[in-house]
Amino acid sequence: MAVFITRRLLLNVLVFALISVGIFLLVRAAPGDPVQMMVSPEQLQSGGPAFIAAKRHELGLDQSLVAQYAHWLGGALTGDLGTSFVSRRPVTAMLAERIGPTVELMGVALVVGLVVAIVLGVAAGMRRNSFLDYGATGLSLGAVSLPPFFLGIVGIYFFSLRAGILPSSGMTTPGVSGALDQLRHLVLPGLILALITAGPFTRYVRGGLVDELGADYVRTAEAKGASRARVVVRHALRNSLIPLITVVMYQIPQLLAGAVVIEQVFSWPGMGQLAISSINQQDYPVIIGFALWVAMLVLLCNLIADVLYAIVDPRVSLR
Amino acid sequence: MTGPLLRVRDLSVEFAGEEGTVRAVDGVGFDVAPGEVLGLVGESGSGKSVTAMSVLGLIRPPGRIAGGRVEFRGTDLRTLPEREMRRIRGAEIAMVFQDPMTALNPVLTIGAQIAEAVRLHDRKVSARAARARAADLLRAVGVPDPGQRVRQYPHEFSGGMRQRAMVAMAIANGPALIIADEPTTALDVTVQAQVLALLSTAQRETGAATVLITHDLGVVAEMADRVVVMYAGRVMEHADVRTIFDRPRHPYTRGLLESLPRLDGDAAELPAIPGTPPGMADPPDGCPFHPRCPMARDRCRTERPPLRDVAAGHASACHFHEELGGRGAAAAGEESHA
Amino acid sequence: MTTTSLPRRSGPRGGRPRSRALRRFTRNRPAMAGAVVLAVIVLLAVLAPLIVAHPPDAVNLEAARQGPSARYWLGTDTSGRDVFARTVYAGRVSLLVGLLAAALSVVLGTVLGAVAGLFGRWADTVIMRAADIVMSFPAVVTIMVLAGIVGPSVTILVLAIGVTQWPVAARVVRGVTMSLRDREYLQAARISGARALWLIRTHVVPAALPPVTVTGTLAVAQAIMLETTMSFLGLGVQPPQASWGNMLNDAQNLTLIQTMPWLWIPPGIAIAVTVLAVNFVGDGLRDAVDPRQAAGVRR
Numbered sequence: 001m002a003v004f005i006t007r008r009l010l011l012n013v014l015v016f017a018l019i020s021v022g023i024f025l026l027v028r029a030a031p032g033d034p035v036q037m038m039v040s041p042e043q044l045q046s047g048g049p050a051f052i053a054a055k056r057h058e059l060g061l062d063q064s065l066v067a068q069y070a071h072w073l074g075g076a077l078t079g080d081l082g083t084s085f086v087s088r089r090p091v092t093a094m095l096a097e098r099i100g101p102t103v104e105l106m107g108v109a110l111v112v113g114l115v116v117a118i119v120l121g122v123a124a125g126m127r128r129n130s131f132l133d134y135g136a137t138g139l140s141l142g143a144v145s146l147p148p149f150f151l152g153i154v155g156i157y158f159f160s161l162r163a164g165i166l167p168s169s170g171m172t173t174p175g176v177s178g179a180l181d182q183l184r185h186l187v188l189p190g191l192i193l194a195l196i197t198a199g200p201f202t203r204y205v206r207g208g209l210v211d212e213l214g215a216d217y218v219r220t221a222e223a224k225g226a227s228r229a230r231v232v233v234r235h236a237l238r239n240s241l242i243p244l245i246t247v248v249m250y251q252i253p254q255l256l257a258g259a260v261v262i263e264q265v266f267s268w269p270g271m272g273q274l275a276i277s278s279i280n281q282q283d284y285p286v287i288i289g290f291a292l293w294v295a296m297l298v299l300l301c302n303l304i305a306d307v308l309y310a311i312v313d314p315r316v317s318l319r
Numbered sequence: 320m321t322g323p324l325l326r327v328r329d330l331s332v333e334f335a336g337e338e339g340t341v342r343a344v345d346g347v348g349f350d351v352a353p354g355e356v357l358g359l360v361g362e363s364g365s366g367k368s369v370t371a372m373s374v375l376g377l378i379r380p381p382g383r384i385a386g387g388r389v390e391f392r393g394t395d396l397r398t399l400p401e402r403e404m405r406r407i408r409g410a411e412i413a414m415v416f417q418d419p420m421t422a423l424n425p426v427l428t429i430g431a432q433i434a435e436a437v438r439l440h441d442r443k444v445s446a447r448a449a450r451a452r453a454a455d456l457l458r459a460v461g462v463p464d465p466g467q468r469v470r471q472y473p474h475e476f477s478g479g480m481r482q483r484a485m486v487a488m489a490i491a492n493g494p495a496l497i498i499a500d501e502p503t504t505a506l507d508v509t510v511q512a513q514v515l516a517l518l519s520t521a522q523r524e525t526g527a528a529t530v531l532i533t534h535d536l537g538v539v540a541e542m543a544d545r546v547v548v549m550y551a552g553r554v555m556e557h558a559d560v561r562t563i564f565d566r567p568r569h570p571y572t573r574g575l576l577e578s579l580p581r582l583d584g585d586a587a588e589l590p591a592i593p594g595t596p597p598g599m600a601d602p603p604d605g606c607p608f609h610p611r612c613p614m615a616r617d618r619c620r621t622e623r624p625p626l627r628d629v630a631a632g633h634a635s636a637c638h639f640h641e642e643l644g645g646r647g648a649a650a651a652g653e654e655s656h657a
Numbered sequence: 658m659t660t661t662s663l664p665r666r667s668g669p670r671g672g673r674p675r676s677r678a679l680r681r682f683t684r685n686r687p688a689m690a691g692a693v694v695l696a697v698i699v700l701l702a703v704l705a706p707l708i709v710a711h712p713p714d715a716v717n718l719e720a721a722r723q724g725p726s727a728r729y730w731l732g733t734d735t736s737g738r739d740v741f742a743r744t745v746y747a748g749r750v751s752l753l754v755g756l757l758a759a760a761l762s763v764v765l766g767t768v769l770g771a772v773a774g775l776f777g778r779w780a781d782t783v784i785m786r787a788a789d790i791v792m793s794f795p796a797v798v799t800i801m802v803l804a805g806i807v808g809p810s811v812t813i814l815v816l817a818i819g820v821t822q823w824p825v826a827a828r829v830v831r832g833v834t835m836s837l838r839d840r841e842y843l844q845a846a847r848i849s850g851a852r853a854l855w856l857i858r859t860h861v862v863p864a865a866l867p868p869v870t871v872t873g874t875l876a877v878a879q880a881i882m883l884e885t886t887m888s889f890l891g892l893g894v895q896p897p898q899a900s901w902g903n904m905l906n907d908a909q910n911l912t913l914i915q916t917m918p919w920l921w922i923p924p925g926i927a928i929a930v931t932v933l934a935v936n937f938v939g940d941g942l943r944d945a946v947d948p949r950q951a952a953g954v955r956r
Contacts, residue, residue, distance in 0.1 A: 011786075015790055023802075023806075026803070026806050026807065027806055029807075030806050030807055030808070141933065141936060144878070144879075144882070144932070144936060145878070145882075145929055145932040145933040145936055146929050146932075147882065147885055147886065147889070147902075147905075147925065147928050147929065147932075149886070149889045149902075149905055150905060150921070150924075150925035150928060150929065153905065153908070153909065153914055153921050153925065154925070156911070156914055157914050157915065157918065160911075161911065161914060161915040168911060215421065216416060216418060216421035216422045217421065217422055217423055217424040217425070219372075219377065219416070219422070220414070220416060220422045220423065220424070220432075220485075220488075221424070221435075222375075222377055222408065223375055223377065223408055223409060223413070223414040223416075224408065224409035224413075224435065224436045224439055224488065225405045225406065225407070225408040225409035225410060225436075225439045225440060226405075226409075226435070226439055227405060234435075235424050235427075238424075238426055238427075239424070239425070239426055242426065250793055253793060253794060253795045253798075254795045256795055256798060257795035257796065257797035257798050258797075260797060260798060260801065260890075261797065261886060261889070261890065264889075264890060265909070275798075275801065275802075275805075276801070276890055276891070276892075278805070279801065279802075279804070279805030279892065280891065284806070287802060287805050287806060290802070291798075291802045294794075294795075294798050294802075295794075298793050298794050298795075301793070302789075302790075302793050313426065
């Protein structure tokens, strides 16, 4: 077990290093001089070439690429991702205060999406070609075909503007406090994200269950006199949910992508919104910080998926 | 008890496919007396396993039983509601499957799976008692160190041990009938004999009748009292085991016998039956065996031979069974029907 | 396979696999509906200049904020531009980006998948590990960061989608290649010192063509979705050029959503219908090419 995890860990560290090099080089190759972005035009005007050179030295831009990378990576590993060009605040702090809302959104979507997917997927898998089965197919098709930002606008149009029952943006109403207000703000973005999350999961649960229901051991259980419900729950579902655990871990980063879009539609103050506004302002330190955090999340999810799979499935022996 | 334990009549099973319906079992009938061992013989795809699953009422869509009766202790199982049928499955009629690797649930312990068989039919048994019973059953089928083994998963068992566990599961509720579907096919040759011996012992000790499904006539010779030979979903011949081996009255049975290795024969010269079984969506007209039959005539191509009694307790579905009067007798006869 | 399964059928309605696949496709109603809808969309996009009455970027402040009418079928936006014209022209961009990006991902994936499958060993390990890792990153975020650093443009969009989507095709082609590799003609070819590229062209590509067509079709749907998402986020097609995504972005303000639904309904419906149609066609193709999978499970 320890060897298995260590090997996976080393691989992930390697991948992370490659990604950081990639991002570093990409930023250096990007158009635009960081010095010009960092200092105000007036300073640039008054200081002249000498000022720029001094600033370059201050930022370490006159060193070799390798040295620059080492310096930058050293900072990043100790949690120092630099300061924002725009707000002059530490990037780590900016990301940290945005992670809560994003996690909240993703968490709700994941839980609701999974519950919907398992219930619908099992029903569809047990009664193939039934009304519910077509509903499940429709949901998974809709989830990959309906753009979430369009769904968001449709939701705002009907529930916020026409019916006036749900807020259209933000996490809270200014001046109003309480859990109910927060919950109302969560409904639209949370459910839309849940809907697009449930699509692939439903497909997976249904497919897995249909697969397992055709397995020999299901026939054995039936031959023992087990009821259909027992066969499904105790035997087939148990087996089909094992791969789902890893699928969920792999889907969490995809969920983040959905969250980025949804945050934009509903002005949800999360990491995605921060990333988009930073990109629009060419605030490189924040963009890079965001990218590294996402990379870490992805690799962590992969690692957890591998380990969980090995723990849950008795067939996987760890060597 | 009078009459057979199991009586199958005119059983037909169909599978609906993308390109039409396939009749996998076509008018099959046989009896199994209490305590007797019936060998159900045929190549793969001949409908043996489908027949077995029909007896348990476990044909699932796209398959369906198209007709016939499956009487167990005089009741037609096809008329029983699912709830009643479940009470019979695993308790009165138990099943041993071909591949114990896939037939056991990979994520449940062996003990849990045997205990499940016990508790499904006796709710009064506590979980703990069921687990103890599982260990007893494992010991009974010759699994060493059963106390430890009940906690292991199927992948921690060897093939032979897995099949022993399957047998333990089958005898858990003292069934009157055990259906063993190719119980040794997936096993190593060295283990096959052990599992057969185990089945034999279990059958003797519990007094259960057994339907032994196999493509291996050697297994039949060793175990069976009577034999039903199937081909392309139909019964070709039906007799007691001695008669089948000594006086087969169907060319297909003869072909099977000739492909059997004998102690005094040269293994290299085994004549296999030429050709392959027909695709059953497109069964040949007439006798299903005629494309491969060395004795086939025009009549065989057009007229389907019914299963007829050729002697007491001996039935054959061949137009020209009389030409097979004795083993080795040449199937000479000239074409008699123009 | 268990012995209870169906006997294989070799019926009179056999025919060559390709014509059989075609028949299965034409019998698949959703797939045919998708194909028809898609044909209409492509026709609209190709013939756009002949169809629309107003240039898509023509500002006409006097005609701004008009609802749908005989003159402006889908109304006008805040600058008086014709929403119908913009929707149709946006379709050109989306389809073009979708096709180019999907083609790029399929070509990349085919080459990498074939190399992995042919050479095995470390090449296989490295390529497929890389595929796993690329797949595990959310494409929207990856493209966002790339476009954010390098600067958004249609070119970057196509490249970024191609770079994030190649693993799908790579896996398919690798599978096909591996199954071919052990056949004699490939081994013979290798012994005679034939070049890998030749092997891929003459043996791997023909065998991989049906499954890759399916993957490629589904990749088009995915690419269109990514393009519209990036354009919606302001990181794809840049204004004033119309794209379904940036039209929705333009309409993203409560007053416009409420008072001028003709601004956001047409591009939204256009995305949904197009992606759905491509997905239906892709699913239909897959079922036609691989009926075994169609009968049972879809993953």
